[in-house]
Amino acid sequence: MPGFESRVPDGDNRERLICADCGHVDYQNPKVIVGTVVTSGDAILMCRRAIEPRRGFWTLPAGYLELGETLQEGAAREAMEEANADIAIDAILGVFSVTRIGQVQVIFSGRFADPTRPRFAAGPESLEVALFPWDRIPWDEIAFPTVRWALHAWHERGPGPPGHPAGNPASDPRGMHRMDPTREMEAAP
Amino acid sequence: MPGFESRVPDGDNRERLICADCGHVDYQNPKVIVGTVVTSGDAILMCRRAIEPRRGFWTLPAGYLELGETLQEGAAREAMEEANADIAIDAILGVFSVTRIGQVQVIFSGRFADPTRPRFAAGPESLEVALFPWDRIPWDEIAFPTVRWALHAWHERGPGPPGHPAGNPASDPRGMHRMDPTREMEAAP
Numbered sequence: 001m002p003g004f005e006s007r008v009p010d011g012d013n014r015e016r017l018i019c020a021d022c023g024h025v026d027y028q029n030p031k032v033i034v035g036t037v038v039t040s041g042d043a044i045l046m047c048r049r050a051i052e053p054r055r056g057f058w059t060l061p062a063g064y065l066e067l068g069e070t071l072q073e074g075a076a077r078e079a080m081e082e083a084n085a086d087i088a089i090d091a092i093l094g095v096f097s098v099t100r101i102g103q104v105q106v107i108f109s110g111r112f113a114d115p116t117r118p119r120f121a122a123g124p125e126s127l128e129v130a131l132f133p134w135d136r137i138p139w140d141e142i143a144f145p146t147v148r149w150a151l152h153a154w155h156e157r158g159p160g161p162p163g164h165p166a167g168n169p170a171s172d173p174r175g176m177h178r179m180d181p182t183r184e185m186e187a188a189p
Numbered sequence: 190m191p192g193f194e195s196r197v198p199d200g201d202n203r204e205r206l207i208c209a210d211c212g213h214v215d216y217q218n219p220k221v222i223v224g225t226v227v228t229s230g231d232a233i234l235m236c237r238r239a240i241e242p243r244r245g246f247w248t249l250p251a252g253y254l255e256l257g258e259t260l261q262e263g264a265a266r267e268a269m270e271e272a273n274a275d276i277a278i279d280a281i282l283g284v285f286s287v288t289r290i291g292q293v294q295v296i297f298s299g300r301f302a303d304p305t306r307p308r309f310a311a312g313p314e315s316l317e318v319a320l321f322p323w324d325r326i327p328w329d330e331i332a333f334p335t336v337r338w339a340l341h342a343w344h345e346r347g348p349g350p351p352g353h354p355a356g357n358p359a360s361d362p363r364g365m366h367r368m369d370p371t372r373e374m375e376a377a378p
Contacts, residue, residue: 003211014255021210022192030254031218032293065219066203070286070363071293091353092284095295097259104221104260104295106284162353164280174259 030102033146034074035062036110037154038087040118043131044151047082049143050127054179057143060107060150061085075108083129085120086113091162094153096146098175107150109162145172145179219291222335223263224251225299226343227276229307232320233340236271238332239316243368246332249296249339250274264297272318273310275302280351283342285335287364296339298351334361334368 004017009025017026037060038045046058061082065074072089079085087110096105112118122129132138134155142148153166168175193206198214206215226249227234235247250271254263261278268274276299285294301307311318321327323344331337342355357364 003208004213019192019208024193024215026213026215027220028256029220030256031216032221065293067217067219067291068288070288070357071284072286073363092356095260095281095284097261099257099259102256104254104293106293164351165354167281168259174262 028102030104032065032071032074033062033103033105034065034071034078034108035060035105035150036075036079036087036089036108037093037150038079038083038085038110038112039154040112040115040131043133044137044154045079045083045085045118045120046130046132046137047122047126048128048130049125050122051125054143056127057141057179058138059143059147062105062107065106071106072108075106075110079110080123082123082126083120084123085118085129087111088113092165093157093162094146094150094166096149096166096168096175098146100174100176100178103175105146105150107146107153109154109157142179145177146175217291219293221254221260221263222251222292222294223254223260223267223297224249224294224339225264225268225276225278225297226282226339227268227272227274227299227301228343229301229304229320232322233326233343234268234272234274234307234309235319235321235326236311236315237317237319238314239311240314243332245316246330246368247327248332248336251294251296260295261297264295264299268299269312271312271315273312274308274318276300277302281354282346282351283335283339283355285338285355285357285364287335289363289365289367292364294335294339296335296342298343298346331368334366335364 005020006015008015048058049055061079063078079087090109093109094107120129192209194209195204197204237247238244250268252267268276279298282298283296309318
């Protein structure tokens with residue numbers, strides 16, 4: 001970044017980006033992604049991305065948590081922004097670390113606020129939005145590994161009460177791999 | 190911040206801090222705190238804070254997650270930095286939203302890496318470090334509400350397998366309250 005230099009601020013123990021002019025420290029910390037596996041009956045709400053990265057691939061409604069909102073509020077907002085879906089959040093399905101790109105992802109299970117009328121439509125960041133039964137999920141066109149991890153966490157959990165959230169799979173404990181259908185298929189139970 | 194102005198960047202939908210000189214967008218997102226309820230037998234490792242805020246009050250070893258580390262790695266690093274404790278992380282105990290100060294807290298349960306020799310000592314950010322049995326925890330000198338929430342989550346969970354993580358208590362669903370022993374005592378089960 002122009003004007004920024006990397007050095008250790010007073011009282012800190014690692015290098016940060018500091019504005020050479022005003023001394024502002026641009027602390028770069030991991031960011032939080034919140035999203036939801038929204039289900040209607042046995043079908044899952046998915047969005048085909050209208051933006052890069054991974055334009056044209058399928059994802060869950062998810063995005064950056066903003067200041068001033070809870071994790072649950074952020075996840076519900078993303079479902080509204082990306083899929084025009086009014087949802088109710090149930091429980092945490094997975095908590096993932098994606099160290100390659102500095103993200104923590106908290107993925108919930110949820111349902112339509114009015115389950116009798118599951119309404120949705122593509123928001124500006126989606127090309128299309130659809131409900132997929134498990135065996136029709138476009139597994140070859142999934143946008144990110146964590147989407148696959150969250151879907152499998154939902155499938156394995158079953159209809160019982162919420163259990164311990166899934167974490168990173170053994171095949172990628174630090175969240176370092178890009179989307180690789182071969183690897184992911186092997187890792188999936 | 191000097192030199193920064195607040196406006197909506199292209200393609201965004203909310204105001205951000207943008208450097209008037211170079212256009213750098215200082216995205217302010219919630220930060221992730223990672224920490225651990227480290228136990229040895231029935232006693233819990235706690236640190237008395239040497240720094241503000243809440244200097245002199247007791248907390249769990251916890252701090253900001255850094256880029257490049259998993260949640261578990263960050264929690265273990267904090268235990269080493271604040272308590273010189275080499276720990277093993279077990280499971281997620283609680284996932285809390287503290288919207289008042291833009292934090293997400295992920296608190297784990299853990300134990301000493303060598304359970305037969307629970308060694309610890311105050312790091313630079315701690316005045317002292319101690320193991321407290323449940324009924325000797327200094328409840329009137331707890332630093333933050335989330336410390337209390339995490340301790341109760343640990344106590345309620347009991348010795349069984351990890352269950353669903355605790356979230357914010359009903360008395361503070363959005364994490365808006367400062368430490369208030371009266372309120373917290375009422376909220377505690």
